[in-house]
Amino acid sequence: MTRLRKRGEKIREFIIEQVEHHPKxxxxxxSETFSVSRQAVNKHIKQLIxxxxxxxxxxxxxxxxxxxxxxxxxxxxxxxxxxAEDVVWRNEIKQKIGQLSDNALGxxxxxxxxxxxxxxxxxxxxxVTINIKKTAxxxxxxxxxxxxxxxxxxxxxxGLLDERHAVIxxxxxxxxxxPTRHSGEGIFFSSRMFxxxxxxxxEVFLSHTYEKEEDWILETSKYQNGTFITxxxxxxxxxxxxxIFNKFTDxxxxxxxTVVPVRLAQYGNEQLVSRSQAKRLVIRIDRFKTVLFDFKDxxxxxxxxxxxxxxxxxxxxxxxxxxxxxxxxxxxxMIKRVELAQ
Numbered sequence: 201m202t203r204l205r206k207r208g209e210k211i212r213e214f215i216i217e218q219v220e221h222h223p224k225x226x227x228x229x230x231s232e233t234f235s236v237s238r239q240a241v242n243k244h245i246k247q248l249i250x251x252x253x254x255x256x257x258x259x260x261x262x263x264x265x266x267x268x269x270x271x272x273x274x275x276x277x278x279x280x281x282x283x284a285e286d287v288v289w290r291n292e293i294k295q296k297i298g299q300l301s302d303n304a305l306g307x308x309x310x311x312x313x314x315x316x317x318x319x320x321x322x323x324x325x326x327x328v329t330i331n332i333k334k335t336a337x338x339x340x341x342x343x344x345x346x347x348x349x350x351x352x353x354x355x356x357x358x359g360l361l362d363e364r365h366a367v368i369x370x371x372x373x374x375x376x377x378x379p380t381r382h383s384g385e386g387i388f389f390s391s392r393m394f395x396x397x398x399x400x401x402x403e404v405f406l407s408h409t410y411e412k413e414e415d416w417i418l419e420t421s422k423y424q425n426g427t428f429i430t431x432x433x434x435x436x437x438x439x440x441x442x443x444i445f446n447k448f449t450d451x452x453x454x455x456x457x458t459v460v461p462v463r464l465a466q467y468g469n470e471q472l473v474s475r476s477q478a479k480r481l482v483i484r485i486d487r488f489k490t491v492l493f494d495f496k497d498x499x500x501x502x503x504x505x506x507x508x509x510x511x512x513x514x515x516x517x518x519x520x521x522x523x524x525x526x527x528x529x530x531x532x533x534m535i536k537r538v539e540l541a542q
Contacts, residue, residue: 211236212244216253216267216337217434223264253336267335271298274331279323279345285316296332297339303440304433307393308339310441311431314386315343323347325426338395340432349401350427363404365480367418368464370399370406373448374455374487385455393444396432400424410439416461456489459525463497473502478509486517495527507538514539 211234219226230241245265248254255268273296277288293312297305319328325347333340347353354366373388391397391408398407401424407417448457465481466472485491493509495501514522524535 212248215244219265219267223266226265267337269333269335271334276327276329278327279320279325283320285313300435304437306441307433311390311393314390315429318386319345338432338434343429344426346426350399351401351404363402367404367406371416372460372484373458389444394431394433398430400428416464418464458488459492459494461494471500472505475504475508478505482509482513490521493524495524495531498531501531501534506534510535511538511541
């Protein structure tokens, strides 16, 4: 009996995990995965509906299943010099997120604190709106300020050509518009802690999914005033904040390693061929001991581009470890060619 109960729990857990991605065929998918009949899966579906974990919409062939929103909360807070993210967390946010494991709460505390504090210190806005949605599977938070916009501010402070250049600087880490009060680590680490993390500001949408590691998505979007940040995390995650810190810190806990997604330096279908493109790519990376240039989805790089990064810059910074990863054969051959020219 215990064995059957545990199997039933696994089936229901699978349904909860997969229903967002398979609202129409969750019954067929579950039946195939566990080698059980559709009738048996339907019994688990009905149990989850009774427990208010799922909702059913439509009839007959148009039936779809969705996670039942257990709670939703929204509030707007004024931004001022005396605003304090820890007070808002303690008095409002923590109780709205509800009962979760210590490691999940740790991630939420870190992410919320960093993003709310960024709004206070950097946004130049007057208010921030927090929206929290929770289901049986995950918790999602939206943080929207009415300020100047994150990418616009980075572009202006650093004198960059456009907001896309601000995006790649943000993904490197150690970027802040107020170095006297911030280390520039908040967004870098927060974006890698959550299952899903995104920033929408101006006409730029940047998103990151934990399961895809350093696979960032950059798109243009309908104009968004201020900065709109989304963070999503499974309620039963085993991840910890320390696990993420350990990936990019050394034995002395210094933030010494970064991964640069090279494809974010491309505009549309253009290729990376010039020294100017390469010089923009290596801005500020001398702040790290180890830099991994991720060439995933980059089809080709020119000799001048490769030479500027892997010979010229590398020669000027001999103590740094500069490594290409995920490059195709053509990319790796070009890098090898300029390295041998040293």
